[in-house]
Amino acid sequence: MKALIVVDVQNDFVEGGSLGVTGGRAVAAAISEHLAAHADDYAAVIASRDWHDADGTNDGHFAAPGTDPDFVSTWPVHCVATTAGSEYAPALATDAITHHVRKGMGEAAYSAFEGVTDDGVPMPDLLDQLGITEVDVAGIATDYCVRATVLDARRHGLGVRLLEGLHAGVAPASSEAAVREMADAGAEV
Template identity: 45%
Template structure:
């Protein structure tokens, strides 16, 4: 039997409607992730959140973003919009990982906890061998986190109804890449 973690990627106001880099449906994803986690906490041996926590990410921020490699200012460390979404107030995560302080930081595996442990270290220390990845945005940080989870040897699922892409086209591209890498794509309702 698997020892499974839920990785909640970047469910922050900065990526939801009203934030600096909103994803259509972001607030609904936040509410849905919160409801899912509350109803199914017993499925998980560990719940981890990741947050964009930018201090000085270099060319990641731009006054003239291309929305491929550069973006408007978002997820600024310590700002209200970099906090976890209010819908997650009762999540009771076991571990918080912050990423992107001085770089792009797309993957949760690039971040660290407050005591400087990597996500991979946290998962291994807890005996985790499988992960479910949810959050924002499917086409970017969810995709990178799931791909890095597979590379690190974890059986990886993306719960497709608990994420949203930057655009439908980028979402389709992400799902194709994830499936090719061995990530299982499934709605949470099928579990």
Template identity: 35%
Template structure:
């Protein structure tokens, strides 16, 4: 695969939504709003594609603790079975209601320069399954509820995907790992993402998991981003 250039690279901004940001987000990630200015700077670079993703849940989504009698957010978990293959399952934490379609919490934060985006990917629309990844849920035999992201990247000839946004240890990680699976060279910009678990051990554990899956974790001054800046 060739080196990253503006013509073959995409910037993916993950879930920079009101409900994931302080001070009033239903599932606010500490410091989540603080990364917006530097992300806006990246949006001024000549990436071939610039996209954002949103959790876009129906009000009865399976990931909400409110949909499970006696279950509490952040504490209890639920095992989701693929609706198309009983042998595939995913166990995940349950969350407070968040990013519900049609609510202010679902919208991208106003600080983000959305006029620079080429498109928005809405994920998590199928109430039966969880979709941390911008590509879709983790079920593979067969795939369930996949988004249009892979098709849009391939249509544009994208080979390299640069990932930032929220949250480091959930949707950023899942999107980056799936991007590698789909055949893209994938880079997570470490300074431009915040985690739900912000302990040093938690951060390093997620970083190691991503790198083991083939994701390259980079900084803002990395040669890969310099290649985009230099046009």
């Protein structure tokens, strides 16, 4: 059985957000078009969201107050739980989403596999419970959270396809390197 994993298509990761990625809004719309045409191809549509704590640095994920983020392991404040920045981007149609996964609650988290459902089921357990053997992956950002999700899906023994045109990255060079790494790990790209 196959699932679609939609990674972090949130307001803070599209243009105008605190960590906006060029092309993020277009990707949100393209994922919605894909779902309109292909939702029935999937046993589940799982969407992940960064869901960071408002207080503190989330275990060093946010740059400490008074310091600049290095954009490698420390970041500006983003996707704080229940704020507008943490909500799905408006262009993403959410009616076909069957499971919502939150990650990064008090810590750094890149892969959707680090998340849990609203009722606390870890993502790997959810996929096992649903009998998922293959996943299509789409979302933001190619070179960070999409990359980490694809690599974890491969480590979990799943067949993985990165959907062309349905992901956007922070930078061209790091996105190209991430796509090569995903392909080297056995993902179809």
